[in-house]
Amino acid sequence: MALSLRGRTLFPGLEKLSMQTVHDPALLLARFQFAFTVGVHIIFPAFSIGLAAYLAVLEGLWLRTGRPVFLDLYRYWIKVFSIVFGMGVVSGLVMSYEFGTNWSVFSRKAGPITGVLLSYEVMTAFFLEAGFLGVMLFGMNRVGRGLHFAATCCVSVGTLISMTWILSSNSWMQTPRGYTIDPATGRFMPADWLAIIFNPSFPFRLVHMGLAAFLSVAFIVGATGAWHMLKARRRGQVASEPVRVMFSMAMWMAAIVAPIQIMAGDAHGLNTLKYQPAKIAAMEGDWVSEDHAPELLFGIPNMKTEHTDYAVRLPLAGSLILTHSVNGRVPGMKDFPRDQRPPSYVIFFTFRIMVALGMLMVAVGLWSLWLRHRGKLYETPLFHRVALCMAPAGFLALLCGWITTEVGRQPWTVYGLLRTSDSVAPNALSSMAVSMTAFVVVYVLVFGSGIGMLVRLLGHTPHTGEHGTSPDHAPDILAARSHPAVVDPTHGEGA
Numbered sequence: 001m002a003l004s005l006r007g008r009t010l011f012p013g014l015e016k017l018s019m020q021t022v023h024d025p026a027l028l029l030a031r032f033q034f035a036f037t038v039g040v041h042i043i044f045p046a047f048s049i050g051l052a053a054y055l056a057v058l059e060g061l062w063l064r065t066g067r068p069v070f071l072d073l074y075r076y077w078i079k080v081f082s083i084v085f086g087m088g089v090v091s092g093l094v095m096s097y098e099f100g101t102n103w104s105v106f107s108r109k110a111g112p113i114t115g116v117l118l119s120y121e122v123m124t125a126f127f128l129e130a131g132f133l134g135v136m137l138f139g140m141n142r143v144g145r146g147l148h149f150a151a152t153c154c155v156s157v158g159t160l161i162s163m164t165w166i167l168s169s170n171s172w173m174q175t176p177r178g179y180t181i182d183p184a185t186g187r188f189m190p191a192d193w194l195a196i197i198f199n200p201s202f203p204f205r206l207v208h209m210g211l212a213a214f215l216s217v218a219f220i221v222g223a224t225g226a227w228h229m230l231k232a233r234r235r236g237q238v239a240s241e242p243v244r245v246m247f248s249m250a251m252w253m254a255a256i257v258a259p260i261q262i263m264a265g266d267a268h269g270l271n272t273l274k275y276q277p278a279k280i281a282a283m284e285g286d287w288v289s290e291d292h293a294p295e296l297l298f299g300i301p302n303m304k305t306e307h308t309d310y311a312v313r314l315p316l317a318g319s320l321i322l323t324h325s326v327n328g329r330v331p332g333m334k335d336f337p338r339d340q341r342p343p344s345y346v347i348f349f350t351f352r353i354m355v356a357l358g359m360l361m362v363a364v365g366l367w368s369l370w371l372r373h374r375g376k377l378y379e380t381p382l383f384h385r386v387a388l389c390m391a392p393a394g395f396l397a398l399l400c401g402w403i404t405t406e407v408g409r410q411p412w413t414v415y416g417l418l419r420t421s422d423s424v425a426p427n428a429l430s431s432m433a434v435s436m437t438a439f440v441v442v443y444v445l446v447f448g449s450g451i452g453m454l455v456r457l458l459g460h461t462p463h464t465g466e467h468g469t470s471p472d473h474a475p476d477i478l479a480a481r482s483h484p485a486v487v488d489p490t491h492g493e494g495a
Helices: 025-065 068-101 104-138 145-174 193-197 202-234 241-275 277-284 317-323 344-374 381-389 393-407 429-459 471-482
Strands: 179-181 188-190 295-302 307-314 412-414
Touching (some): 025 202, 025 393, 068 429, 104 193, 202 344, 202 381, 202 429, 277 317
Antiparallel strands (some): 179 188
């Protein structure tokens, strides 16, 4: 049945298409293909956002303190950034084509709003990043220190601006505001751009995603430092200063930001309870609205029987966590029609994995503070092994959070207004299967190779004098290439 408003059909011509259900194989494959491509893509922009900010901090500390170790770390991590940034650009191009092929109906209906927001991202963030990226990557010995630092900051700011526009577009789909609907075409038309951009869920998603990017990179940096400290220990050596500094900075980030992320997530949850109560009910596995609600620590939601099997409950905690009151009322999925319920059996678990990983990150941060207080931060192999195992924690939590957000929005693409089954293009199942297979093969080859390059780069131990010398001695580098003995008196021929 097509969506209607006061008896009028909002999306004329889609009556037949809207009869599709979530069990339609072509629709499921279109959703899975987009989820696969976005799931791969989202890792690299998050990595770029956090790593660009880290590079800006490193260069700023080097300029302020003059300590070469910060320059060594900058040169070490900028190689990683260049690969991650490139993979993020490449993986993001695919989605623009998917909007036009698999989701052309959505693009036609929501394009006047989402298309404009994404074009703002290109005109502001992408141009800013592209304009200064070359200076950042190749200009260390060619421009002044201040200009190079400005370029690094511009690239970092560009990644944050890009995140802002993309999250504004996605948040509008979650909590649409500031629109009108053209009665002739059913298209969403902008009526108030401020209401569209700053929709109710946008500030919470922006903060939550930004902190997730910073935490994800912090644990990658920390794991890299832990790996090299363990390797040095096995060789009976002391870890180099760059290794210890990177590990210390990462643990400071974990100790400070992980608890803030928990609070940001709590605020985001309150916002979701207000604007998307069905998503909350599915996340919690609750079927009946109740006061003094328990928290389900574990269970298996059953959409057919409308019951959560094998439930392990913590009394009163559900109301306390979701409403900050033991008397608060928690919604149940039976409050909503069957065809408007998100698949609880997916987001019930992804939400709990995300929360569990967040708590582990907090625990690692607190453990690092205790070891730092005792002067044992660099001398505790057990902690280093734990930090190494936590390398993917941030990105796994980010992916679980994204799945919870997007699957929890179902069955809508524009929440409460445009159904997913009414957004997909009428493509044949065979064409969807061929393109899905091609995507998987190409992604495994291309991005598998890229990740392999990253692992090899991170396996190289950062050391004092990374890449040879500082920009102040660039002429000496040139001299060394022509006359090695002039710079290095221990060189065989010079001696």
